[in-house]
Amino acid sequence: MAIKMRKAGIVTSVLTSVLMLLAVACGASSTTPTVTPPAAAPTQTTLPPQTTPTQPAQATATAMPTAAPTTVPEAAPATAESTEAATTPTQTAETIAPQDTAAPAPTEQQTVEQTVSQTVTLLKVVDGLEPLTYLTHAGDGTGRLYLVGKQGHVLVLEGGAVRSQPFLDITDRVGSSASEQGLLSIAFSPQYASDNTFFVDYTDKKGDTVISRFTAARDTAIADPNSESIILTIDQPYPNHNGGQLQFGPDGMLYIGTGDGGSGGDPQNNGQNVNSLLGKILRIDVSQAGQPYTVPASNPPLNNSNLREIWAYGLRNPWRFSFDRATGDLYIADVGQNKYEEIDFQPAGSTGGENYGWNLREGFEPYGGNAADESGLTAPIYQYGRDAGCSVTGGYVYRGKALPSLDGVYLYSDYCSGHIWSLQRATDGQWQNALLLDSGLNVSSFGEDEAGEIYVIDLGGAVYQLAAE
Numbered sequence: 001m002a003i004k005m006r007k008a009g010i011v012t013s014v015l016t017s018v019l020m021l022l023a024v025a026c027g028a029s030s031t032t033p034t035v036t037p038p039a040a041a042p043t044q045t046t047l048p049p050q051t052t053p054t055q056p057a058q059a060t061a062t063a064m065p066t067a068a069p070t071t072v073p074e075a076a077p078a079t080a081e082s083t084e085a086a087t088t089p090t091q092t093a094e095t096i097a098p099q100d101t102a103a104p105a106p107t108e109q110q111t112v113e114q115t116v117s118q119t120v121t122l123l124k125v126v127d128g129l130e131p132l133t134y135l136t137h138a139g140d141g142t143g144r145l146y147l148v149g150k151q152g153h154v155l156v157l158e159g160g161a162v163r164s165q166p167f168l169d170i171t172d173r174v175g176s177s178a179s180e181q182g183l184l185s186i187a188f189s190p191q192y193a194s195d196n197t198f199f200v201d202y203t204d205k206k207g208d209t210v211i212s213r214f215t216a217a218r219d220t221a222i223a224d225p226n227s228e229s230i231i232l233t234i235d236q237p238y239p240n241h242n243g244g245q246l247q248f249g250p251d252g253m254l255y256i257g258t259g260d261g262g263s264g265g266d267p268q269n270n271g272q273n274v275n276s277l278l279g280k281i282l283r284i285d286v287s288q289a290g291q292p293y294t295v296p297a298s299n300p301p302l303n304n305s306n307l308r309e310i311w312a313y314g315l316r317n318p319w320r321f322s323f324d325r326a327t328g329d330l331y332i333a334d335v336g337q338n339k340y341e342e343i344d345f346q347p348a349g350s351t352g353g354e355n356y357g358w359n360l361r362e363g364f365e366p367y368g369g370n371a372a373d374e375s376g377l378t379a380p381i382y383q384y385g386r387d388a389g390c391s392v393t394g395g396y397v398y399r400g401k402a403l404p405s406l407d408g409v410y411l412y413s414d415y416c417s418g419h420i421w422s423l424q425r426a427t428d429g430q431w432q433n434a435l436l437l438d439s440g441l442n443v444s445s446f447g448e449d450e451a452g453e454i455y456v457i458d459l460g461g462a463v464y465q466l467a468a469e
């Protein structure tokens with residue numbers, strides 16, 4: 001009943017978002033909308049026109065102290081992906097597709113599913129907001145939650161209500177016209193209590209990726225939009241696949257997810273190109289004042305690439321990734337092309353350099369006529385097909401207190417199907433996947449509060465908390 005009520009409450013916002021989205025992280029393709037956009041969503045309107053890219057800008061990266069974003073040719077050709085369709089959320093039951101031999105099909109998932117599904121529900125925290133892409137906390141003991149709005153606001157959720165004054169408003173520089181563009185995530189410095197610093201990842205008015213440092217007044221939770229110091233820009237050849245996740249690792253380094261730049265099939269081969277920052281997880285040190293960032297000497301050398309920021313590669317659009325706060329393990333949810341959504345894994349203690357396969361492989365399968373050779377590639381720990389969704393939304397390993405049965409379980413969802421799943425490694429080392437619940441939402445992201453409780457973000461502008469039933 002609770003879920004039914006929630007669905008009714010978000011109909012309008014879902015309709016609004018369905019038009020522009022296709023899946024925030026997806027890669028999902030341009031399909032003619034089947035519903036009419038409410039007039040009140042002027043900035044979230046059109047899907048990219050289906051034109052064929054002509055001269056995509058070369059993806060390059062520049063480290064800049066304080067300057068304005070680099071300029072690129074007015075471009076951003078539209079996406080050209082073909083077979084992914086924008087669909088309204090479906091409620092199809094999960095069927096676990098057989099995995100390849102690298103990850104044998106779980107054998108006890110039914111048991112896990114029953115145990116978990118009886119204990120978990122979603123409680124609505126707030127709705128009716130602008131399109132949301134992320135939620136996080138500042139680690140400062142205040143209990144405040146920060147809601148990231150696609151158009152360039154960061155809102156403060158305090159005492160169960162959203163404050164009228166935003167934490168940050170950078171709508172003047174965020175470009176969010178395409179479904180995967182906008183303010184995509186923020187991350188507070190691990191030393192926020194002393195350095196008042198946080199970082200943002202957005203696409204600018206030209207569609208290029210900008211990663212910036214800002215400062216805030218911590219007591220009032222108000223950030224100065226003029227405090228922006230751009231630390232990294234990445235030219236984007238296409239509007240989609242912009243990555244967008246920032247996370248500080250347990251090592252204090254800032255990890256950045258970048259998409260392959262976009263279009264479909266990675267036409268520039270950025271994922272496998274260690275001389276491009278696209279299609280990667282980057283790892284940089286932003287702890288030193290007075291310079292944009294430094295590259296940790298411990299980053300892996302990759303074929304003598306000069307781009308030492310690269311930590312891992314072969315990714316398509318790692319829209320969301322996170323670290324297990326207890327173990328330091330890294331979970332990367334990489335949005336698939338036409339067939340498979342996948343969860344990638346990097347154990348704590350990794351020295352980096354993993355090649356997650358794109359665009360040689362999609363999930364466990366060869367892609368684009370490539371040979372089946374898996375040598376040197378890191379396979380996913382799990383994949384699912386179009387019967388279960390169309391755009392994976394990575395979450396977190398649960399380490400809160402409210403749901404002890406989920407301790408150590410990785411939670412994730414799919415933007416299109418709204419299913420929320422659990423994934424955990426059994427004592428025999430095999431990964432077990434189970435359907436936790438059907439949210440009925442367009443899950444754009446998960447978020448954690450300081451205590452490790454988990455929130456589910458609907459792109460339509462609502463936040464739910466995962467709770468015991």
Ligand SMILES: [Ca+2]
Pocket residue numbers: 236237238239240241242259260261262
């Ligand atoms: Ca792009």
Ligand SMILES: [Ca+2]
Pocket residue numbers: 314334342356357358361362363379380
């Ligand atoms: Ca892969």
